[in-house]
Amino acid sequence: MSNLPVFEMFYSLQGEGKNVGMAAYFIRLAGCNVGCSFCDEKKAWQTSNSKQMSIESIIKEIKKTNAQNVIITGGEPTMYDLTELTKEIHDLGIKTFIETSGVNEITGYWDWITLSPKQNAFPLESSLIKADEIKVVIAKEEDFLFAERMKQRKTDLSATQKSNISFYLQPEYSQMHKILPSIVEYIQQNPNWRLSLQMHKMINVK
Numbered sequence: 158m159s160n161l162p163v164f165e166m167f168y169s170l171q172g173e174g175k176n177v178g179m180a181a182y183f184i185r186l187a188g189c190n191v192g193c194s195f196c197d198e199k200k201a202w203q204t205s206n207s208k209q210m211s212i213e214s215i216i217k218e219i220k221k222t223n224a225q226n227v228i229i230t231g232g233e234p235t236m237y238d239l240t241e242l243t244k245e246i247h248d249l250g251i252k253t254f255i256e257t258s259g260v261n262e263i264t265g266y267w268d269w270i271t272l273s274p275k276q277n278a279f280p281l282e283s284s285l286i287k288a289d290e291i292k293v294v295i296a297k298e299e300d301f302l303f304a305e306r307m308k309q310r311k312t313d314l315s316a317t318q319k320s321n322i323s324f325y326l327q328p329e330y331s332q333m334h335k336i337l338p339s340i341v342e343y344i345q346q347n348p349n350w351r352l353s354l355q356m357h358k359m360i361n362v363k
C-alpha cells in the first residue's frame with residue numbers, strides 16, 4: 158500500500174457548506190500547488206511538515222472513532238491519487254467527502270465533492286463537472302464577479318448532469334465583519350446563493 162503525507166487528522170464537525178454540523182473525521186494532507194494569499198492552512202503547504210502514513214495506518218486511526226464520514230482536505234488533496242484510500246474507507250461503510258480547489262484531476266470514490274475555486278488558479282472543467290457544491294470565498298466586493306463566473310461555468314457544464322447543486326458564498330474569516338453585510342445583501346438580491354460561515358471557528362473546535 159502507498160503512503161500519503163498527513164499534516165493532521167482529527168474527529169470534529171464539518172463547519173462549512175451544505176453538510177455543516179455533521180460529525181466527520183478530517184484528514185488534512187500536506188502540499189498545495191495553489192498558494193492563496195488568505196490561506197489559513199499555510200503550515201500544510203509543505204510536505205516537510207507532515208508525516209508519511211500508510212493507508213493501513215490511516216484506516217486504523219479512523220477506526221478508533223465513531224466516524225461515519227471522512228473529509229479529506231488540505232493543502233490541496235488532489236495532488237495525490239486517493240483511489241486506494243477512498244476505496245478502503247468505503248469498505249468500512251464510511252462516506253467520503255473532499256474539499257478541493259479543483260486544480261488537479263480528482264481521483265478516488267466520493268460521496269460528496271466540495272469545490273472551492275480560487276482566482277489565482279482556476280479549477281479544471283472535469284472538477285467543476287464533478288462538484289456537488291461550489292463554495293466561493295469572498296474577501297472584497299470584486300469577488301462576487303468571480304463567484305458568478307464560477308456559478309455560470311458550473312451551470313453550463315452541469316446542464317445534463319448533476320442537478321441540485323448548492324452554491325455558497327463564504328466570507329474570508331479575517332474580513333468577515335467587514336464583508337458580511339455585502340454578502341447578505343448580495344444573497345438577498347441573488348437568492349440562488351447561500352451563506353456559508355466557518356462555524357467550527359465560531360464554536361472553537363478544530
Ligand code: SF4
Nearest residue numbers: 189191192193196232
Ligand atoms: S487551495 Fe486551500 S490550502 Fe491551498 S493555498 Fe488556497 S486556501 Fe490554502
